[in-house]
Amino acid sequence: MKIDARGQxxxxxxxxxxxxxxxxxxxxxxxVDNAIAVENLNRLALNKGYKxxxxxxxxxxxxxxxxxxxxxxxxxxxxxxxVSTADAAVHTGNWVLFMGKDIIGTGDPVxxxxxxxxYFYTLSQxxxxxxxxxxxxxxxxxxxxxxxxxxxxxxxxxxxxxILVCGTCLDFYKLTEQLQIGTISNMYDITEKINGAAKVVxx
Amino acid sequence: MIxxxxxxxxxxxxxxxxxxxxxxxxxxxMPTLREISAGCGISIRFSPEELDHVMAGLKTWNLxxxxxxxxxxxxxxxxxxxxxxxxxxxx
Numbered sequence: 001m002k003i004d005a006r007g008q009x010x011x012x013x014x015x016x017x018x019x020x021x022x023x024x025x026x027x028x029x030x031x032v033d034n035a036i037a038v039e040n041l042n043r044l045a046l047n048k049g050y051k052x053x054x055x056x057x058x059x060x061x062x063x064x065x066x067x068x069x070x071x072x073x074x075x076x077x078x079x080x081x082x083v084s085t086a087d088a089a090v091h092t093g094n095w096v097l098f099m100g101k102d103i104i105g106t107g108d109p110v111x112x113x114x115x116x117x118x119y120f121y122t123l124s125q126x127x128x129x130x131x132x133x134x135x136x137x138x139x140x141x142x143x144x145x146x147x148x149x150x151x152x153x154x155x156x157x158x159x160x161x162x163i164l165v166c167g168t169c170l171d172f173y174k175l176t177e178q179l180q181i182g183t184i185s186n187m188y189d190i191t192e193k194i195n196g197a198a199k200v201v202x203x
Numbered sequence: 204m205i206x207x208x209x210x211x212x213x214x215x216x217x218x219x220x221x222x223x224x225x226x227x228x229x230x231x232x233m234p235t236l237r238e239i240s241a242g243c244g245i246s247i248r249f250s251p252e253e254l255d256h257v258m259a260g261l262k263t264w265n266l267x268x269x270x271x272x273x274x275x276x277x278x279x280x281x282x283x284x285x286x287x288x289x290x291x292x293x294x
Contacts, residue, residue: 114245118244
């Protein structure tokens with residue numbers, strides 16, 4: 001079974017592959033022509049319990065999905081956490097979320113604090129996940145001391161989002177010991193993520 | 204999966220009730236479900252295990268009954284089924 005997704009922009013190759021997974025096809029190949037699509041397909045495979053092998057032939061990539069009946073979990077859904085994981089972790093491509101604050105917008109901090117909790121609640125339940133979430137300055141308070149947001153970030157991390165937290169900022173606010181989720185990172189890695197993204201969202 | 208949601212007539216009631224309930228129960232702030240019509244976009248979610256704590260908290264809070272509603276939410280096969288939850292403790 002071969003799916004030709006060349007010339008298709010993200011998230012189309014992922015959606016095409018996901019359709020095949022939903023049909024419980026155990027072995028199939030997706031043909032794509034860019035490295036980002038390969039990366040997103042790898043992530044999909046990981047989430048769904050498939051193994052992948054990628055062959056580069058000329059300008060094309062052949063991404064082979066190999067699953068067995070015991071490992072694939074196309075329709076699995078966990079509901080033990082306070083926030084359930086939605087069934088399909090479809091990454092809509094190459095975007096990152098940059099959090100330089102621990103609230104949404106400017107204005108009342110209590111309202112802004114509620115909005116950010118509701119944003120991560122909604123993001124963690126949806127299908128449109130960022131490749132990475134980057135935390136800097138006041139933003140580092142979210143993965144360290146905001147317990148509700150930490151719960152949502154755990155779900156997002158499980159679903160394949162990279163969570164990078166500025167080490168300098170954690171140190172400045174004396175929060176390094178309190179970091180609950182994410183990787184302590186630096187300006188090089190964070191800048192790389194921003195430069196590599198097609199879209200950067202800041203709230 | 205079953206959980207409970209409190210919706211509010213306005214944002215200020217939601218925020219003040221949230222601060223009060225945070226002292227006595229484990230709650231989660233969430234956007235008001237599309238399936239529920241309410242005056243305010245902020246809702247408070249809690250699990251069945253927290254029901255007693257939340258009810259006790261609401262009792263001491265004295266928020267007038269027309270300012271909020273409690274729903275029991277059932278999520279089944281990806282569908283959200285809200286039903287109004289009337290608690291005798293409050294009346």
